[in-house]
Amino acid sequence: MITDPTRAIEWMIGLGEVRFLGCEDGPAGEAVIVIETAADREGCRDCGTVARSKDRHDVTLVDLPLFGRRARTVWRKRRWFCPDPDCPRGSWTECDEAIAAARQVLTSRAARWATEQVGRHGRSVSEVAGELGCDWHTVNDAVVAYGEALLSADTERIGTVSALGLDETLMVRVGTYRTQRFTTQLVDVRAGRLLDVVPGRDSNGATAWLASQGDEFCAAIDYVTIDLSGPYRKVAEEQLPHATLVADPFHVTKLANTKLDECRRRTQQDVLGHRGRKDDPLYRCRRLLTKAKERLDEQGAEKLAGLLRAGDPRGDVGTLYTAKEAVREIYSHADEPIALEWVTQLADDLQDADYPVEARSLGRTLMRWRHAIVAWHRAKVTNGPTESMNNLIKRIKRVAFGLVSFRNYRIRALLYAGKPNWSLLGTVSPR
């Protein structure tokens, strides 16, 4: 048991070989503790000559709260100089990563704690900054620095991936015109792990990322799950020609719903000459239309039929509704060849010249993607995990009020949805 009071304080400070010099109340009522390192001697880093102490200066570090009070640790840092006149080193300031990493305003332990709060638990930077009593940038800098260090130390994180999902996310809207900036996320669909985020939604980012992972990584990928987008198809065909392309059911159904919606809005304009208003029949049935047919009760089905009779004289919306339900039916077939027959027939029918323009467009897309659509029946991998990853990322964005910097965004997304090995955090330091 420690009974010496000074030793007891040093034990409570818990920073190892440091001396306790004093404590006081800070200007905002925070607890201020002044320390110095116990190392009295240091060799010159260039020539090894015993260095001489030059002077000291105080560095105030934001630390973890002390008994519920916000705390600051003042490190009375030594400056050394090399007495050898031939040595180019001159003077330097001592550093000790056990206390704080170079250029960080937070102590190492406070920085690691903040990284885990924000990165792992998805708390907002401002909330954590409020708890520590420092500003947003101080915490954010620490999260980015330690988060990057953790992610690069965690070399096992990505591992072998057999099913890769590619999906776009809207990162942020910037500037006067609210220009949208997209990113592409790469997901291990089976493990439900966000592998990485690259800028843009063209093929360049994902292509470069795959190339950087190497041949062995790419060769292990059997399935690539994507939305119905040309750029991601290009990525798969060029970088992973051996892998089976799988069109994600979620996006296939979503496309059918989008076409249905386009048709409803066009018919609305054609028939009534204005955009949907709350009493217009087509406007009133917009939610009933996108609902799965089996989820409509008798009353809902009757209401839908009535509204369509009133608002859809040519039956275009009805056609698209039937098409949407037929698209959903692709997934009720258990067998890939039968599903392929079904989707080919459907795609062919929809391209009939008598059908509305939206149906023909849907038919063309289904035809172009039919093999990828039915590959799902074999792979049974979906972008579901990618989508839920998307939701996680949306949560981060909400918490962060829109992240403008891609670097911030990537680190935050990977810490939250990339499942890093958090046990490594205690061993990493920022560069």
Ligand SMILES: [Zn+2]
């Ligand atoms: Zn020297």
